[in-house]
Amino acid sequence: MKQPTLVDAGPVSIAYETFGSPDDPTVVLIAGIATQMLGWPDGFCQGLADExxxxxxxxxxxxxxxxxxxDAELPQVDLTPGATRTAPYLLGDMADDVAALLDALDLDRVHVVGFSMGGMIAQEVALRHPERVISLTSIMSTPSANVGEPTPEAIAALLSPSAKTVVEASDRAVETYAVVGSPGYPTDEAWLRATAEESYRRSNDPKGVVRQFAAVIASRDRRPGLRELAIPTLVLHGEEDPLIQVDGGHQTAAAVPGARLVTYPGMGHDFPQPLWPAFIGEITDHALRAQKEDR
Structure with a gap:
């Protein structure tokens, strides 16, 4: 893995890396909860760059x-319906981080793609900074924490005790994706273990994950804003996703005028490698159509 670059982006410093030529249009990939940039597989990123x-x-x-x-106060995450939900920051703040990163890298308008929590952040980028977004792709995500809610088994896997060693992190990743992954496709256990181990070595911060989770459940329902969105939008979702059930994809697409929804039988809450060509093809076609309309 190449060494990432750290850049000041508003109130935060952001570690990033790129694939492909800076002369080409930029696709920004936003990862999900508790997931470092490594959650976007190198091969997937290179596949997009090759397009x-x-x-x-x-x-x-x-x-x-x-x-x-x-230094932020650790939020008390209460999933009880009607409970008061607070967080040190919201998904909108994380979307502003993305805009600040674009400023720092002198990128004007980009294609924004996010999965899971990253899809929620991508939606917020489109709502808060529409002038920066050529196209939006929301993958295995939802417009609201109350839509497509996880199964009890999936939320239990997400909230399982934090790993305390590299080995535990590796085992935990395999155990988690046995629950939330794609039942219709083989699990790439070697990649899961390698990514979990590298992520643990880079940074292990369970409290940070709690703060991210609090941001997800405390943030607004984006459907009212999405109904006014005039950005070409693509929604991809697995039909067997237990963490953000497929209604999250249906509701996202239903909210955005003209959005296109593609669902995949047998896909859960992950990126099965056999589906990479389909994902890359959909994202590429969507981005190229949006670029033509943008001229």
């Missing part, structure tokens, strides 16, 4: 090598 894009992936705040909010 004629500069691909930018980065660590969200509170994971990896980007700024961690160690």
């Amino acid at each position: 004629g894009f500069q691909v930018l992936r980065f660590d969200n705040r509170d994971v990896g090598l980007s700024t961690h909010f160690h």
Whole structure:
């Protein structure tokens, strides 16, 4: 893995790296909860770059090598319906991080792609900074924490005790994706273990994950804003996703005028390698159509 670059982006420093040529249009990849930039597989990123894009992936705040909010009060995450939900920051703040990263890298308008929590952040980027977004792709995500809610088994896997060693991190990744991964496709256990181990070595901050989770559940329902969105939008979702169930994809697409929804039988809450050509093809076609309309 190449060494990421650290750049000041507003109130945070963000670790990022790129694939492809800076002369090509940029696709920004936003990762999900507790997931460092490594959650976007190198091969997937290179596949997009080979289609004629500069691909930018980065660590969200509170994971990896980007700024961690160690001094923030640790939120009490209460999933009880109707409970008051507060967080040190919201998904909108994380979307502003993305805009600040674009400023720092002198990138004007980009294609924004996010999975899971990253899809929620991508939606917020489109809502808060529409002038920066040529196209939006929301993958295995939702417009609201109350839509497509996880199964009891999936939320239990997500909230399982934090790993205390590299070996535990590796085992935990395999155990988690046995629950939330794709039942219709083989699990790439070697990649899961290698990514979990590298992520643990780069940065292990369970409290940061709690802060991210609090941001997800305390943030607004984006459907009212999405109904006014005039940005070409693509929604991809697995039909067997237990962590953000497929209704999250349906509701996202239903909210955005003209959005296109593609669902995949047998896909859960991960990126099965056999589906990479389909994902890359959909994202590429969507981005190229949006670029033509943008001229």
